[in-house]
Amino acid sequence: MAKLLSCDCGWTVISPQGEADVKKHAMIHVEDAHPGMNMTEEQTAKLIKTV
Numbered sequence: 001m002a003k004l005l006s007c008d009c010g011w012t013v014i015s016p017q018g019e020a021d022v023k024k025h026a027m028i029h030v031e032d033a034h035p036g037m038n039m040t041e042e043q044t045a046k047l048i049k050t051v
């Protein structure tokens with residue numbers, strides 16, 4: 001099963017490689033699109049859904 005993460009801005013990532021991969025992409029997105037946003041690992045985990 002793939003993991004999905006949706007950002008508040010509408011950006012979405014889906015990865016069949018699991019939660020760690022989704023988190024990695026989410027961290028890159030936050031740094032890129034929301035430089036001021038302080039996103040913890042825990043907050044990121046809460047946004048992850050299994051699809």
Ligand SMILES: [Zn+2]
Binds near residue numbers: 010033
């Ligand atoms: Zn975003």
